[in-house]
Amino acid sequence: MAKANTSRAEDYSQWYIDIVKKPQLADNSAGRGGMVIKPYGYAIWEKMRDQLDRMFKETGHVNAYFPLFIPKSFLSKEAEHVEGFAKECAVVTHHRLMADPNGGGLIVDPSAKLEEELVVRPTSETIIWNTYRDWIKSYRDLPLLINQWANVVRWEMRTRLFLRTTEFLWQEGHTAHATRQEAVEEARRMQEVYAQFAEEYMAMPVIQGYKSPNERFAGAEDTLTIEALMQDGKALQAGTSHFLGQNFAKAFEVVFLNEENQQELVWATSWGVSTRLVGGLIMTHSDDEGLIVPPKLAPTQVVIVPIPKPNPEFGEVAEKIMRSLRERGISVKYDQDMKNRPGFKFAEYEMKGIPVRIAFGQRDLENNQLEVARRDTKEKTSVPIDGIAAYVENLLKDIQDNLFNRALEYRNSHITRVDNFADFQQVLKEKGGFISAHWDGTTETELKIKEQTKATIRCIPHNLDMEDGVCVLTGKPSKHRVLFAMAY
């Protein structure tokens, strides 16, 4: 396995592709915008999924599964929703193929045309709320706190591995509540869960806020978001949580009898994160030598490399080290390959982002020590064999913290306050990152800024200071700053 040929400074986009492909995370597939998630990439996604699943269950949610196909008419029922998704959905029109009677191979059987076309779910609000109508009769049936792990399809024009693919894997929570306040709190709670996951597990700092009307989810009254900053100064929307009001209850006639025995429309939320997070993970931490995976999400946390190559005595030492690490819940692999040289192996494990590498040769064993290298800083240390497990356990924690702090420092140093449009354009062009600026609150101005700069409002942070000012573009009055950025 070769090193990543492309450095970030040279060509960030190509670097990203290298970091996805060379450590075998994913690959392009046949068919437009298709992606194969390879075993190593999938193992990282599994770690993410399992942790998120635990957090959803701890907050009272259960999993269920709803159909892939949505009858076309369902999509039309919520006016804004259909507007948002109709233009980019895969449509199933037939249910059979046949041999071409003219010998042209396999063709669609015209007699197998569906009465009503089916849309491959781009998101499941419509089919789920159509189902909830039967499930919810009384306030006793509420709240309904359901999550689904699934694949969805959005026909994207430009695709990029993990970040934007025609099909992607995700989870979508869909909850139903008796009151507005309960639904608002649920949307906020799940935003908080996402932020905690991003920061504690992905070591990826995020800003929590809400979207401007123009950037809201199609059909939502309010969209909450966690926004991360990638190393190239572009923002990544890493997860969203929507307060849907009564829009879907109205569209699908989902009502319940309240405690006073009166009929009311149900309140809703939905929230989701996807395999896009793997892209975010890559672009938060990795370097020119390859991928860096935070220890809490690393499928293999430690690799042991014998120098110059495996032999029975080394094998026994490795076994002992592995046992002591595994007792502490650390995942570890011993490299038994006889063919490749240590230098090659070191480069390979750096490429794969294994957090800790332990190497030893004959002389190390004579001195009763091991060489321990950390992937984040590439520092090497000699460590006594006795106590290696405790050392590594601490080191993994330290790496996790260091990755977060490093990313936080970068992110914080890339939030720039600007007060006029010339500065806005200059900062965007020369420095990138988030721009904290006043905005007059209109979609019109937001779209003009986007047209002129490609920057969008990423969010209106929750913890903003109220501060009078004037809009960076129009000079109209503004009560607080919002965060702009170029975004993935």
Added chain:
Amino acid sequence: MAKANTSRAEDYSQWYIDIVKKPQLADNSAGRGGMVIKPYGYAIWEKMRDQLDRMFKETGHVNAYFPLFIPKSFLSKEAEHVEGFAKECAVVTHHRLMADPNGGGLIVDPSAKLEEELVVRPTSETIIWNTYRDWIKSYRDLPLLINQWANVVRWEMRTRLFLRTTEFLWQEGHTAHATRQEAVEEARRMQEVYAQFAEEYMAMPVIQGYKSPNERFAGAEDTLTIEALMQDGKALQAGTSHFLGQNFAKAFEVVFLNEENQQELVWATSWGVSTRLVGGLIMTHSDDEGLIVPPKLAPTQVVIVPIPKPNPEFGEVAEKIMRSLRERGISVKYDQDMKNRPGFKFAEYEMKGIPVRIAFGQRDLENNQLEVARRDTKEKTSVPIDGIAAYVENLLKDIQDNLFNRALEYRNSHITRVDNFADFQQVLKEKGGFISAHWDGTTETELKIKEQTKATIRCIPHNLDMEDGVCVLTGKPSKHRVLFAMAY
């Protein structure tokens, strides 16, 4: 929640529907043959999935994810495969909807027609082998042992919840090997894993064997199967493992350089089980009072019901019991509901198939005892509070064993040897179950028997005795018996 109104004797099909719907396992959904897997049904599937996933990983497999959409032309590449699947697949022909210019609502945008239609995967051999062509270059890349958890779509004409639905969830293993023997062994190994899972976890005895050519997977050289027997005397194909020979390697030109540096075609297997297993679980164990879930797959293994209703003192006792059970890894729930009466609750938990129910009232506590009821036999016993955890732990094991033994006894008493066609028809009609009979080995005879009796060859068991005889239909010579049955 009402009892299942329908007994098995009355109407087995309706009983099955009741057992799926009343304990809230699943429901029909909008759209033909669609199913919503409800939280309780999904929780059982999750337990199955997690255990199977562990067993796949222990046998050296890793997970990956391949695209949902298969270009139509891929399906055509393996002649038998396309024959098997073209007639029942969902076809995506367009990628956009639009507002009807004539005001007729949402229509398919004719300008968004795909150049090549996409098939929603009915199984993934074709897209995976198209990918393996890039992954496999040399014998060093082999074996490739990959599994995928995914949804698939087969346009079935008659559907039945869990057993046969248009979309279902499953896992599909796809492995690539350097030699025929290794692939043959892999297919056999995974059949063994399935059998072990079925018997140890589902408590569902299975017969391992191979399929007759007529019942083989489309594109396989050999299909291994595990066959279970349902309570109504019909067989259920519970899992299959296919030796694919070099068919897909040929179709997708997947070659490797062997150790002698010569090009060879790669050998393949594929194997899968699906949410159909939930249907098998139901029909192996459940009774007229409702579902019975084997302890190893029960999302909740024990429920505690206070009599007549919860109070603070009862709550403390329940807490203590729950702690002691959880320490042993037993999942337990305390019923805090104030509204419903114990009798209602008992019926509800029976309906849901919770393996063990613990009930107590004031007098029980005075006597320092609890009433423990097991779901499988409905026996009740008074058990001292001290030592309840050990008692329940043993009881759960006993229930698991009893369910298996009960099903095994039923299955074994429903394998009937017959030696002429009159007996064949009579046994099939009056007793059901497996019929062990001689068959002349031709597809022609197999199809004739199917036409006349609806019975098919379920499998040719691995552990069969060679025994000369004559075909039950044609009188032609036969070397061994095979198993016929009506099947789901």
